Amino acid sequence: MITTLDHTIKEFIQQALEEAKQTNQSVIVSSVKEVDAMDPLHFFASGEELSLGERFVWSTPERDFTMVGLGNELVIENNKESKQRFQEIEKEWKRFPKKVISDRKNEIGTGPLLFGGFSFDPIKEKSPLWDSFAEAKFVLPTTMLSIVQNKTYLTINKIISPYDELDVCIKHFENSIELSHSFPYSLDCEKVNEFSTIEYKTSEWLKAVQQATKDIQSKEMDKVVLAREVHLKFTEKINSYQVINNLLKEQPTSYVFDFENGNQHFVGATPERLVKKKNTQVLSTCLAGSIKRGNTKEQDQKLGHQLLNDDKNLIEHNIVVKMIKAAIDSCCDEVSVPEYPTLYKTKNIQHLYTPVKGIAKEGISLLSMVERLHPTPALGGYPKDKAIEKIREREPMHRGWYAGPIGWLDHDNNGEFVVAIRSGLLEGQNAALFAGCGIVEESDPKSEYLETKIKLKPMLSALGGIVNEDW
Ligand SMILES: C=C(O[C@H]1C=CC=C(C(=O)O)[C@@H]1O)C(=O)O
């Protein structure tokens, strides 16, 4: 197929190039077109060879917004500490003028947007596993497929610099359209992939949990979240397409994400929204406190009822509500929080859930909200600084991007970030999976350990590992 751009787009590109030359400043040009329905994972797989480790996937729990990015037209990253890493991403993104040509009204989730994430703790010394992940990294995709409420859009982005030539710019758009129509792969979805487990420092983790309960009893802090990691080695190379496909099918009430970074995929199915901003509407979520799912409907309801009335889990949850409400109060008006939590169920686990809503104050950006919220006590603890310090000192692993914010933002300050839990880092035949638990005064190390096992199940199952009760 040979693609030639229509006259309007060519003129648009020419104008953008002239503007870049006049202002001596690069411009992001984005063309958006509604296209025929396309399977987003076929689009993902089509980029395997040409996108060279530069792809991402994002899907909301309702699956009413899915996007797949191929190729990095722009990378914005930094290794700054604390607040600065959020501000630097925002500053760099704002630096570029953006010009959008669209055959539809500008649909949120199409056009120029950044996808990426942050590590949990930029101060903790790096580990070899996470070596190639910056403390903050965002990409503007070259080509992006967005499925918004059953409509499919193709976005093509190009940074046009003052030194670019018109022909080359036009070719970029034509080539990207052509590539997005080629699906040379047969996608088999064989599920079973045998693995051996290397449990990682379990006894150290159990000791850390016990020590944490003592710190809490002696009033050093109220809560801390401690995580552990499990390493798996599979007999076959892990197929990221299959893993994402399985997560999308098996975890219908969770966000599904994949950030491909060279040879590694950071993948997960998280139920935990950090913050969503659509125009001025803001929604954050408190999700903490857990119990397993029942085998029958009656048993499941009984367990849910038990969770809603369990003091230990309510303490774990309420600490999160208090902190998130304070953070949202600091940047929003009309903040509303229901008085009692309800249940949020995923395939393997049920959680206590409280939504926090507000209207963004003038001039407050999405990334400044992410910065205020991260880490919530569902992943860090309370008080925040004390808990992070304890995690840094006692947790026998390096979190990398696990439990950090991951998500997207556009040029109008809309977007959404989730907390990257129920996740794993995949490379070749290896997978590192992560899971943590909120530790409060009454925590029992053995039950917390069992809770991490339940939280590891979604990834384990998506990887094709056999999941049974004793795992
Ligand atoms: C830290 C994790 O879960 C958090 C989110 C929901 C419930 C949690 C809990 O009940 O302990 C955790 O705070 C994880 O899944 O790795």
Ligand SMILES: [Mg+2]
């Ligand atoms: Mg818990």
